[in-house]
Amino acid sequence: MEKKLTLAELLRMLEDFEVIELEDVTIHGDIGLEFGGTTGMSLPPALTHALQTLLSGGAVPRAFEAQRAQELIPASFKVARAEWTGKVEEVTIGATAADGGTRERTVTLGGEHALPFYRFDAPMPHPPVISLDCFDMPISLAKAVRVYYEDVMEDPGAWAKKNVQEFGAELVTIHLISTDPMLKDTPAREAAKTVEEVLQAVKVPLIIGGSGNPEKDPAVLEAAAEAAAGERCLIASANLNMDYERVAQAAMKYGHVILSWTQLDINAQKTLNRYLFKLGVPREAIVIDPTTAALGYGLDYAFTNIERMRIAALKGDTDLAFPISCGITNAWGAREAWMKDSPLKEDSTWGPAALRGPLYELVTGSTLALAGGDLFMMMHPTAAAAVKRVTQQLFGSAAEAGKGHGVALEDWLTWDGGGARQ
Amino acid sequence: MKLSSPMEIWKYLPGTNCGICDEKTCLAFASLLKERKKVVEACTPLFTEEKYAEKSKQLVALLAPEIREIEFGVGATARRMGGEDVMHRHELTFFNRTLLAYDVWDTLDEVTLRERVQHLSSWRKFYVGEFLTIDAIAVRAVSGDPQRFAGCVKQVAAATDLPLVLCSFEPKVLEAGLREVAATNPLLYAATSTNWRAVLELARTYDVPVTLFSPDLDTLMSLARTFSTAGHAKLVLDPGTAPLGAGLAETFTKLVQLRRAGIAEGTKEVAYPLLVVPMTAWLLQDDTGAGLDASYWEAVLATIGIIKYADIMIMHSIEPHALIVERTLAANIYTDPRRPVSVEPGLRAIGTPTAESPLFLTTNFALTYYTVESDLSSNKIDSYLLVVDTEGIGVEASVAGGQLTADRIKETMDSIKVETTVTNRTLVIPGLAARLSGELEDVTGWTVLVGPRDSGRLPGWLEEHWPPARSA
Numbered sequence: 001m002e003k004k005l006t007l008a009e010l011l012r013m014l015e016d017f018e019v020i021e022l023e024d025v026t027i028h029g030d031i032g033l034e035f036g037g038t039t040g041m042s043l044p045p046a047l048t049h050a051l052q053t054l055l056s057g058g059a060v061p062r063a064f065e066a067q068r069a070q071e072l073i074p075a076s077f078k079v080a081r082a083e084w085t086g087k088v089e090e091v092t093i094g095a096t097a098a099d100g101g102t103r104e105r106t107v108t109l110g111g112e113h114a115l116p117f118y119r120f121d122a123p124m125p126h127p128p129v130i131s132l133d134c135f136d137m138p139i140s141l142a143k144a145v146r147v148y149y150e151d152v153m154e155d156p157g158a159w160a161k162k163n164v165q166e167f168g169a170e171l172v173t174i175h176l177i178s179t180d181p182m183l184k185d186t187p188a189r190e191a192a193k194t195v196e197e198v199l200q201a202v203k204v205p206l207i208i209g210g211s212g213n214p215e216k217d218p219a220v221l222e223a224a225a226e227a228a229a230g231e232r233c234l235i236a237s238a239n240l241n242m243d244y245e246r247v248a249q250a251a252m253k254y255g256h257v258i259l260s261w262t263q264l265d266i267n268a269q270k271t272l273n274r275y276l277f278k279l280g281v282p283r284e285a286i287v288i289d290p291t292t293a294a295l296g297y298g299l300d301y302a303f304t305n306i307e308r309m310r311i312a313a314l315k316g317d318t319d320l321a322f323p324i325s326c327g328i329t330n331a332w333g334a335r336e337a338w339m340k341d342s343p344l345k346e347d348s349t350w351g352p353a354a355l356r357g358p359l360y361e362l363v364t365g366s367t368l369a370l371a372g373g374d375l376f377m378m379m380h381p382t383a384a385a386a387v388k389r390v391t392q393q394l395f396g397s398a399a400e401a402g403k404g405h406g407v408a409l410e411d412w413l414t415w416d417g418g419g420a421r422q
Numbered sequence: 423m424k425l426s427s428p429m430e431i432w433k434y435l436p437g438t439n440c441g442i443c444d445e446k447t448c449l450a451f452a453s454l455l456k457e458r459k460k461v462v463e464a465c466t467p468l469f470t471e472e473k474y475a476e477k478s479k480q481l482v483a484l485l486a487p488e489i490r491e492i493e494f495g496v497g498a499t500a501r502r503m504g505g506e507d508v509m510h511r512h513e514l515t516f517f518n519r520t521l522l523a524y525d526v527w528d529t530l531d532e533v534t535l536r537e538r539v540q541h542l543s544s545w546r547k548f549y550v551g552e553f554l555t556i557d558a559i560a561v562r563a564v565s566g567d568p569q570r571f572a573g574c575v576k577q578v579a580a581a582t583d584l585p586l587v588l589c590s591f592e593p594k595v596l597e598a599g600l601r602e603v604a605a606t607n608p609l610l611y612a613a614t615s616t617n618w619r620a621v622l623e624l625a626r627t628y629d630v631p632v633t634l635f636s637p638d639l640d641t642l643m644s645l646a647r648t649f650s651t652a653g654h655a656k657l658v659l660d661p662g663t664a665p666l667g668a669g670l671a672e673t674f675t676k677l678v679q680l681r682r683a684g685i686a687e688g689t690k691e692v693a694y695p696l697l698v699v700p701m702t703a704w705l706l707q708d709d710t711g712a713g714l715d716a717s718y719w720e721a722v723l724a725t726i727g728i729i730k731y732a733d734i735m736i737m738h739s740i741e742p743h744a745l746i747v748e749r750t751l752a753a754n755i756y757t758d759p760r761r762p763v764s765v766e767p768g769l770r771a772i773g774t775p776t777a778e779s780p781l782f783l784t785t786n787f788a789l790t791y792y793t794v795e796s797d798l799s800s801n802k803i804d805s806y807l808l809v810v811d812t813e814g815i816g817v818e819a820s821v822a823g824g825q826l827t828a829d830r831i832k833e834t835m836d837s838i839k840v841e842t843t844v845t846n847r848t849l850v851i852p853g854l855a856a857r858l859s860g861e862l863e864d865v866t867g868w869t870v871l872v873g874p875r876d877s878g879r880l881p882g883w884l885e886e887h888w889p890p891a892r893s894a
Binding site: 069070072073074075076077078079080082117118119120263295296297298299300301303304307308311335336339342343344345346347348349350351352355356358359360362363366367370371382385386389390393394396400401402403404405407409410411412413414415416417 | 510511512527529530544545546547548549553562563564566589590591611615618619622635637639640641642643644645646647648651652662663664665666667668669670671674675678679680682683687689691692699701702704705706714715717718719721722725726729730736741742743744746747750751754755757759763789796797800801816819823876877878879881
């Protein structure tokens with residue numbers, strides 16, 4: 001037996017169900033309802049159920065009862081892929097015998113045409129890589145780092161070797177800081193010998209850094225570039241406060257890649273890159289360093305600066321479409337990374353510095369990897385290994401893909417704390 | 423928000439330029455609404471005058487953030503999640519910082535539980551002019567026993583004002599806990615494709631926000647659609663946090679895609695706050711790699727969460743190194759990039775200084791200034807602090823970049839007539855500005871002392887170097 005439903009009753013019910021619009025519904029004069037059409041039913045199943053009950057003679061359900069959903073309303077999640085017109089330049093560091101060098105392998109950076117690890121938008125051609133620092137003289141280091149390098153501080157070759165053999169560095173950075181007139185004022189020619197030593201000691205691609213002294217660096221980097229001719233090193237760096245032309249010319253003449261370094265300034269980065277283009281530096285020989293600031297000490301500026309540069313590159317700004325290098329070792333500038341405890345009485349204890357320091361470096365590195373960094377210059381072996389690890393996961397490295405499968409996504413909720421430290 | 427320019431917003435305003443909102447014109451007010459620097463309620467005529475009733479209703483809906491804003495907790499410690507409008511912070515800013523909830527569980531013994539809650543509630547770290555604290559406590563039902571869970575929740579609630587997240591997949595257990603603290607508006611965790619009827623009923627009955635959990639995004643959206651259709655839209659979405667491998671990459675993908683659908687594509691049914699569980703790192707045992715501390719991998723997962731759209735996270739490691747790093751990163755990423763990075767230059771008195779107290783120099787970069795200022799006041803060092811305008815750049819970089827020079831320091835000293843306040847004619851400069859000391863003595867005629875490289879070491883430095891030896 002069919003029950004007649006008045007329009008008012010129907011409208012009230014629809015209101016109860018917060019239905020504002022009915023699609024593909026035809027209402028005939030005497031209230032016959034036909035649901036149909038090609039776009040599918042948009043009524044909640046509970047309402048359909050209530051309507052059916054009502055129309056077949058049942059009682060009019062009360063609003064609250066009616067709203068007690070019986071079945072999940074089906075849904076299909078859809079999201080578009082982001083398509084970018086720009087592409088980051090691909091840059092190779094290091095040259096093997098086939099290309100006139102003596103490296104056993106090379107490292108290729110860049111080539112992205114999506115945001116970092118957005119592999120659902122476009123494939124990511126190369127994973128980020130890690131270079132470990134070494135210096136041409138003993139330097140003052142936080143204790144948590146120093147313990148790893150104490151035995152090699154006097155010997156850059158041994159230091160570089162340790163970086164590769166013990167800590168798995170994919171590249172090594174030799175910082176020629178002793179050339180600084182305020183330190184040892186080592187002559188450029190002597191510094192070049194250190195470069196040769198390091199090239200002998202390791203077979204990974206090399207990054208060569210100066211002391212940061214704008215007057216001295218051009219001569220130092222020129223001599224170093226000559227000593228490493230044909231090895232396709234990354235020369236660090238050219239910047240606007242120095243004779244960058246001399247550095248760039250040397251890099252070109254001896255077949256190296258140049259690091260274009262600016263300080264948290266997107267326009268300065270564009271300007272310097274354009275100067276380098278004008279000098280004839282090939283696009284595939286430029287890496288940029290927009291400056292890394294430590295967690296808690298300007299990391300947000302560094303993050304956004306890098307993210308903006310990468311987005312600009314993907315949108316087609318060819319001035320900025322280069323792999324990005326990040327000096328993650330700067331994280332140790334944060335006093336939380338090395339100080340024994342808080343100098344403020346009002347703070348809760350900072351806990352052991354030995355645990356804080358590496359974590360500052362690790363989180364600074366992971367953060368900038370997510371912003372768009374391609375190359376990470378680091379120091380603490382644990383932090384370096386962990387940044388490598390997390391970028392490998394997100395990159396989709398085949399060796400890592402099967403890891404962690406034993407953990408069901410709900411397990412944490414009922415985990416008993418498994419002997420965890422309190 | 424759905425309006426893309428101040429002009430579009432202006433069309434809904436009275437257009438009378440009455441000034442009640444403290445802005446000179448309605449257009450000026452409109453541009454502040456666009457930047458979310460003012461709330462529409464500041465335009466009282468819009469809400470009190472009948473003729474604007476329709477416009478005000480429309481405007482409120484159009485100005486609503488793309489991601490629904492959900493509140494949990496009550497009173498001063500209540501927290502907001504979501505409310506976001508952009509995919510990248512430079513496009514405007516992120517608004518509601520990723521909330522950090524640390525866990526306790528109902529099989530902990532009473533003493534440990536009390537200590538853990540106490541530690542979490544009192545933890546704080548000074549940072550740029552304020553104390554960082556944690557946001558919430560997540561109570562996990564490990565026992566599966568409703569009574570035991572209720573007892574634990576009750577004990578936690580008695581010991582803290584922090585908002586709670588109640589965690590169980592068993593509706594009966596969840597309800598037992600909820601009954602204890604329903605008035606404090608806790609967040610429920612979680613409704614799933616199997617328990618959702620009962621959890622929906624609970625959330626509706628007690629009118630509290632609820633998390634929906636499903637690693638399958640169709641199911642997650644289906645849950646959200648079912649809940650909102652049933653009239654409950656205080657929702658948080660958890661697509662599941664895998665700690666490693668392909669699962670972690672999938673988690674990353676889901677977070678980005680959910681947020682992209684919600685903000686960039688206007689898919690209202692997934693435009694809710696997102697929940698991430700970095701503590702899944704603790705279930706990996708030794709799988710994270712040689713000797714890597716689980717708290718480290720948890721911090722890595724937390725980094726991904728903070729940067730890629732988690733609005734709330736459930737964490738386990740409560741050791742200082744983990745708390746400091748995670749909470750600082752959340753503060754950094756959610757700092758408004760439009761906020762000036764500098765403070766006013768000039769002379770500041772710390773404590774109650776006299777004319778013979780030390781005078782320290784620092785830059786007007788906010789981070790540097792607040793660090794030095796707090797080091798001095800926390801250690802009760804009565805002194806003056808000379809803040810030089812370095813265009814918002816820190817000491818080391820401004821010495822290198824030429825924003826901090828002897829001449830500029832002298833200008834600042836002259837402009838405030840510092841000699842009338844400090845009569846000992848001695849200036850202490852940061853160790854990182856040591857190279858300026860000679861020239862600075864020449865141009866000012868003052869004695870310049872080079873202080874430590876970090877202002878945290880000023881107390882020890884003063885013991886050795888203050889008061890300065892008097893030359894005859």
